[in-house]
Amino acid sequence: MFSQLNSDKVYTPEEVAQMLKLSKNTVYDLINRGELIAKKIGKVYRIPANSLSFMFTGLDYDLYQAEKEDIQNLDKVQKAIKNVRKNLG
Amino acid sequence: MTIFVDSDVVISSLLSTTGASYLLLQGKIANSFYISSFSKQELEQVCERLDIKKDKLDSLIRKNLQMVEIDKQLKDIKNKYGKYVYDINDAHIVAAAVDCHAGFIISYNIKDYKIEKIRNDLNIIVFKPSMLLQYLRSLR
Numbered sequence: 001m002f003s004q005l006n007s008d009k010v011y012t013p014e015e016v017a018q019m020l021k022l023s024k025n026t027v028y029d030l031i032n033r034g035e036l037i038a039k040k041i042g043k044v045y046r047i048p049a050n051s052l053s054f055m056f057t058g059l060d061y062d063l064y065q066a067e068k069e070d071i072q073n074l075d076k077v078q079k080a081i082k083n084v085r086k087n088l089g
Numbered sequence: 090m091t092i093f094v095d096s097d098v099v100i101s102s103l104l105s106t107t108g109a110s111y112l113l114l115q116g117k118i119a120n121s122f123y124i125s126s127f128s129k130q131e132l133e134q135v136c137e138r139l140d141i142k143k144d145k146l147d148s149l150i151r152k153n154l155q156m157v158e159i160d161k162q163l164k165d166i167k168n169k170y171g172k173y174v175y176d177i178n179d180a181h182i183v184a185a186a187v188d189c190h191a192g193f194i195i196s197y198n199i200k201d202y203k204i205e206k207i208r209n210d211l212n213i214i215v216f217k218p219s220m221l222l223q224y225l226r227s228l229r
Contacts, residue, residue, distance in 0.1 A: 063109060063219045066107060066109035069109070070101040070197065071197075072105075078197070081096050081135055081198075084131045084138070088130065088178070
C-alpha cells in the first residue's frame with residue numbers, strides 16, 4: 001500500500017485515520033507522542049507520506065528507499081548467483 | 090552479534106553505495122559479518138559474470154567481512170542442511186551460518202529459506218538487510 005502513496009503528498013489526520021483504520025483521536029495521540037511525525041501549520045496538522053512508511057512497510061522511509069535501491073539490481077544478481085551455485089563444488 | 094551474509098547482499102553492496110546492503114556492511118557493526126569459503130568462491134565467479142572488479146570484492150572482504158572455513162563436502166552439507174532450504178543449492182549458507190554460530194542470516198533470497206524451521210531448530214533469524222538495519226535502530 002505504501003508504494004501507492006505519493007511520497008510528495010501530505011495527508012490530514014482524518015485521511016490517515018481512515019487509511020490506518022484508527023480513530024481521529026488516536027492519530028492525534030500518535031502525533032502528540034511523537035510516534036507519527038506531523039507538521040503543525042497554523043491550527044491544523046499535515047502528515048507527510050514519508051511519516052507513514054514504517055506503518056506500511058515496517059521500515060523507516062530512508063531504509064525503505066535503500067531497500068528499493070538494492071532491489072533494482074537484484075534480479076540479475078540472484079540469477080547470476082543461482083547459476084554459479086548450481087555448478088559449485 | 091554474529092551475522093552471516095548471503096552472497097546477494099555482498100554483491101548488492103558492491104553495486105550501489107546507497108542501497109541497504111552497502112549501509113549495512115559499511116556500518117558500525119562491521120567485524121560481525123561472516124561469509125564462508127564456499128561463498129568466497131561463488132562471489133568471485135559472480136563478480137566475473139557481472140563485470141565487477143575483483144579488487145572491490147577483495148577490499149570488502151579484507152575490511153568488513155570475516156571468513157568461516159568450511160571443510161565439509163558440499164554433498165554432505167546438502168544432506169544435512171537441505172531440509173532448511175527450498176533450493177538445495179542454498180544449503181551451504183545455512184551450514185556456514187551454523188558453523189560461525191550466527192544469530193542472523195542476511196539475504197534478499199528469503200523465499201528460498203525455510204525461515205520458521207531455521208529459527209526453531211537452529212535459533213537463527215533470516216532477515217533482509219533493511220530489516221536488520223531497522224532492528225539495530227530499535228536497539229539504540
